[in-house]
Amino acid sequence: MYDYILHQQIKATLIKFKIGKEEDDLSFYSRLISNASAIKSLFDELYQYHPKATEQFDGLIDTLTAAHKKRTAVLHKKDAAKAAKGLWFLSNEITGMSLYVDNFCDNISNLGGKLDYFKKLGVNFLHLMPLFESPAGESDGGYAVSNFRKIDSRFGTLDDLKKVQQKMSAEDMYLMIDIVLNHTSHQHEWALKAKQGEKKYQDYFYMYDDRSIPDTFEQTMPEVFPEAAPGNFTFIPECGKWVMTVFHKYQWDLNFSNPAVLVEMLDVILFYANLGVDVLRIDAPAFIWKQIGTTCQNLPRAHTILRLLKQCVQVASPGMALLGEAIVAPKEIMNYFGTSNFIAKECDFAYNATQMALQWDALATGDTRVMLAAQHELLKKPYGTSWITYTRCHDDIGLGYDDYMIQQASFNPYQHRGYLKDFYSGNAVGSTAMGALFAVNPKTQDARISGTLASLCGLEKAIINNNEAEINTAINRIIVMQACTFFIGGLPMLFYGDEVGYTNDYSYLDNSAKSYDNRWMHRPVIDWDKNNNIDTEGSIEERIFSALQLLNSIRKKLPMVADYSNLTWLSPYNIHVAGFLRQLDEQRLFCFFNFKNEVAYVDWQVVKEKGNPPALLFDHWQKREYIVGRDKEYLIVEPYSFCLLEARQR
Secondary structure, eight states: OOOOHHHHHHHHHHTTTTSSSSSHHHHHHHHHHHHHHHHHHHHHHHHHSSSHHHHHHHHHHHOOOOHHHOOOOOHHHHHHHHHHHGGGGGGGGEEEEEOOOOHSSHHHHHHTHHHHHHHTTTTOOOEEEOOOOOOOSOOOTTOOEEEEEEETTTTOOOOHHHHHHHHHHHTOEEEEEEEEEEEOOOTTTTHHHHTOOOOHHTBBBBESSHHHHHHHTTTOOOOSBBBTBBBBBBTTTTEEEEOOOOOOOEEBBBBSSSSSHHHHHHHHHHHHHHHSSSSHHHHHGGGOOOOSSSSSOOOOHHHHHHHHHHHHHHHHTTTTTTEEEEEHHHHHHGGHHHHGGGGTSSSSSEEEEHHHHHHHHHHHHHHHHHHHHHHHHTTTOOOOEEOOOOOSSSBBBOOSSSSHHHHTOOOOHHHHEEEEEHHTTTTTTTTTOOOOOESSOTTTTTOOOEEOHHHHHHHHHHHHHOOHHHHHHHHHHHHHHHHHHHHHEEEEEEEETGTTTTOOOGGGGGTTTTTTTTGGGGSSSOOHHGGGGGSSTTTTHHHHHHHHHHHHHHHHHHHHGSSSSSSEEEOOTTTTTEEEEEEEEEEEEEEEESSSSSSSEEEEGTTTTSSSSOSSEEEETEEEEEEOOOOEEEEETTOOEEEEEEEEEO
16 A cells, blocks of 8 residues: 555655665565555554654664675575575575584584584474573573673684684575563663663553552563563662563563653664574563553553564564464464464464473373373464474473363363373373473462473483383383474474483572572583584494484475475374374375384275275385285384384375
């Protein structure tokens, strides 16, 4: 729609920044004009009645144009190459790993020397956990940022990051880093100036002279960390005010009802884009809009902000995708992909935290019915978006799926969740897991689960017992969990250390900055002597690493595994086995995963019911061929094993 005033404003900006007739400038102009009306509409939805709305919208357009001018020719070329591929991030040829740089290899410079390790594994996408400056002892693992543009000295420098990014790009590898939108460290420049009494910067946060408004907020706001950080406000003696601190007292929530905050953070986002970042992980987007009388989570205007940021990124850095780190209920997560006129126009990625937790549910119970009960929600993900799929990450495991899903599987929700907590903390009869409960709520007894993949799968206990049979079983559990993650759809993301079976690291207990947070037990410091055991045939490290290598190679040669919203769940002929079909045109892959420590029998009818029954199936995992049997004959799936069956003609 033509808007004379808006387009005159854009024209003035283009002249000011000397946008010319070069190909890159013309492309930018086309994107800006195409998205301008949506950008203005979303901005007005948030700030139409703000006294500085016009001034700040001018600043937003200037920010977009300045970022475009700073974008290098190499990145413009990369943008064009991604555009030519279409939705490049849906590819089956991308596999990721998430890691803490210091724990993995000390610093960013050393990371450049580890690229061959990733290539050997088949990983071509790296998520580097928070890198930017944060105060020692008050960093929240790097999520309390004191300078959005300065790499923390523990990791190196901004130049080091640029060099690694360039080396990764030359190897056709992708980079993801974090942006912490919800809050800053209390040591950030804005917070320091707010403490000194500068009104401009106090307005960047939720700051109040007394407890009246904070107490009103508290009536409906839950506590994120009820043990470690009760309450949502902290008194600041330097200025005599209360500030909102939802996560920790040293993390001040940014006030996005102030448009200046949005423009400032957009500038940071585009600064990261111009570093060559391929995917930007937006931390805690569910919290970025606050409103009295609500939980201050998942509010409609939080989605408006994300949509506005997406439109802006498309204009200034179209090759960068956005990941919304919203760990919320299955129905709620869909909103982060966009709704109404913005379906598939909000976040490109979301974490499939629900599926991750459901796999842990199935592993503990040997029963896939709860997993199946949740799929009708997860299948609503719109085409053109994708999941980050994962078995473990830096965070805890929450059991956030709905009670009715548990009830549909004939379990009592309270008792079922209690069993899972007992199982993974090693307190259930027959459990081999060695995890721990995190963020226990003393009022509700809600809790989440910490522990490495290997320790939760029983490897730590098996090694302590020096029991080879238990070790074999634990490794099989690890591999079946990862295999399901790899093939269910999305971009699979390994967590560092899991590729070689790291068990819990308890050294965090000796560090006062970490000892209060048991999630550090699954954030190990890498011992490269241990990792080098991948070259020792038959070692635990080699067995797990080699299995992941094979999963990677299988996935990358099967086009039907790309995320084209082409996942179909199969009838549950055996409640211990999760089965689904991945199909692209005439290419079909039937996947079966046995979560029980018993042999499972699956009626061959399961591969016939979707039409065009296959006569032959080739299992890419076991490298064997099956002739499809008659009904009441069975596919046999070994304990904690799986089949990746491609339909073939005789």
